[in-house]
Amino acid sequence: MPKTTFAATDLPVTAPLHLGLPVWQDSSWASRWFGDPAARQHTLQYYARFFNSVEGNTTFYALPSQATLAKWQAAVPADFRFTFKLHQDITHNGPVGANQARLEEQLSLMRQLKDQLGMLLIQLPAHFAPSALRQLKKLLAYLADEFxxxxxxxxPEFFTKGEAEVALNRLLMRYGANRIIMDTRALFAGPAQNAMVAEARIKKPRVPVNIIATAQSPVVRFVGGDDDHINQQMLTPWVHKCQQWRQEGKSPFLFLHRPDNKDAPWLAQQFVELHNRCYPKTPLTGPMSATGQQEDLF
Incomplete structure (x- = not known):
């Protein structure tokens, strides 16, 4: 079990926690979570009643039309914050940031979101090595003033606390970019309970969890497994860390994954319940708080 060493208190906080999932729709949610058949046609609208952010992975594969983006905007409240990954043509197919045409196409769309764009996510491939940091520097310099x-x-060299990691963190701090923390420890703990967990272990990276805030909106991508006890052990330190960040005036983003993301709302509820037990004076509202659909999953 990770040690809880973070200093946080149950004092009022003004900085928001942006809580979300890696998807905003699943065919089972209308009955299993929302308890309303109408949710099948308005999933984002229903999702946004309980979460104030989403990890937008769709833009990594394909960019939406302006009309689709406008439809998404209209479905969420003003304080909802989308995050979207840069398209793979920008980050994975060739040198990072070299596809200027694709980059400008996506930036034009992202500007349409205005204040509802919480963050642009730059996910770099495993082969992106320290020797390529100049490519990242050029991209950050181009984007940082606006996004x-x-x-x-x-x-792996970015996780050794050596020269490569120091150089990366300094670069991110220079441009006010947030280092995304990927925590897959719960997913990889113990034997795989089923085929879905085994498949997720193949797809998800197993990297060290080096906790750092290089800017004002630290990002945590937490991937749980199907063992709720282990999930709780691994989530609890993040309850305290997110509270500490907020007390420092930072606005963290926390995205919660499961091997099958149809179960992700229940992992989020688990996080909220843990938070509210630890910090009852600063409670969060969970995804099951008003639905009456919570299942006894943990």
Missing amino acids: VLGVEVRH
Whole structure:
């Protein structure tokens, strides 16, 4: 079990916690979570009643039309914050940021969101090594004045606390970019309970969890497994860390994954319940708070 060493108190906080999932729709949610058949046609609208952010992975594969983006905007309240990954043509297919045409196409769309764009996510491939940091520097310099940025790296040299990691963190701090923290420890703990967990272990990176806030909106991507006891053990330190960040005036983003993301709302509820037990004077509202649909999953 990770040690809880973070200093946080149950004092009032003004900085928000942006809580969300990696998807905003699943065919089972209308009955299993929302308890309303109408949710099948308005999933984002229903999702946004309980979460104030989402990890937008769709833009990594394809960019939406302006009309689709406008429809998404209209479905959420003003304080909802989308995060969207840069398209793979920008980050994975060739040098990082070299596809200027695709970059400008996406930036034009992202500007349409205005204040509802919480962050642009720059997910870099595992082969992106320290020797390529100049490419990232050029991209950050181009984007940082206009957009809040999050950067995720997967190359092992960026996790050794050596020169490469120091150089990366300094670069991110220079441009006010947030280092994305990927926590897959719960997913990889113990034997795989089923085929879904085994498949998720193949797809998700297993990287060290180096906790750092390089800017004002630290990002945590937490991937739980199907063992709720282990999930609780691994989530509890993040309850305290997110509270500490907020007390420092930072606005963290926390995205919660499961091997099958149809179960992710229940992991989020678990986080909220843990938070509210630890910090009853600063409670969060959970995804099951008003639905009456909570299942006894943990």
